[in-house]
Amino acid sequence: MKVDSKKVDAIVDEYGCHRDSLISILQDIQSEYRYLPEDMLRQVAKRLDLPLIQVYGVATFFKAFSLKPRGEHMVKVCLGTACHVRGAPAVLDEMKRQLDVEPGDTTQDMQFTLETVNCLGACALGPLVVVDDKYHGQTSAGRVKRLMREYVKDSRGK
Ligand code: FES
Incomplete structure (x- = not known):
């Protein structure tokens, strides 16, 4: 840059x-x-x-700072215990597949950065995915594709 x-x-x-x-x-x-x-x-x-x-x-x-370029959208998949036992690993696998990145990386088009976190304090909503500041609870691998489609659409619609 x-x-x-x-x-x-x-x-x-x-x-x-x-x-x-x-x-x-x-x-x-x-x-x-x-x-x-x-x-x-x-x-x-x-x-x-x-x-x-x-x-x-x-x-x-400070975790809020990054030395690597970040995408327009921050995607956080919670891997804390409560989310883990409710299927977070499968959610993460599908998110990695959809975005074609590993946690800590950013998509080539600079739209999404994927991160994992250990608990976001909303365990009852697990498995939990947070995109930017919006919480998406009771997520499943099957819902990941639909969820991410919304953000791709939003980004292009700007
Ligand atoms: S373990 Fe995921 S929000 Fe607490």
Whole structure:
């Protein structure tokens, strides 16, 4: 990805060149680009006069941040115990087949990133799939294809 250094400068300027602003700055970059490009992390470190390793430390500590490009839609399949016993592994297998990616990866068209999680705190709804912030409970392998079709349709309809 081409680094828009002016964009990064604008974000840093908005929060000020304070070390305390680091998380807010990274949140804005993540929100704008859906990940934290390496060159931008370097630029932030320089602007805040922080060691690059410290910026990377924060960027890798919080799960909300990603160092790899993410798709437009985040797909999370819960593999926690309650979801697991209700068939989550089969749901995950079908999701991998539908998206043609492994957990942690993004589809080639940059539409979907697939992740697994251990519990989303809604065990009664298991097996649970969350797409972006929308919960889809009592999911089954058979329902995955239909569910994902909705998102493909939504993406193309924009
Ligand atoms: S185990 Fe899946 S939501 Fe708790």
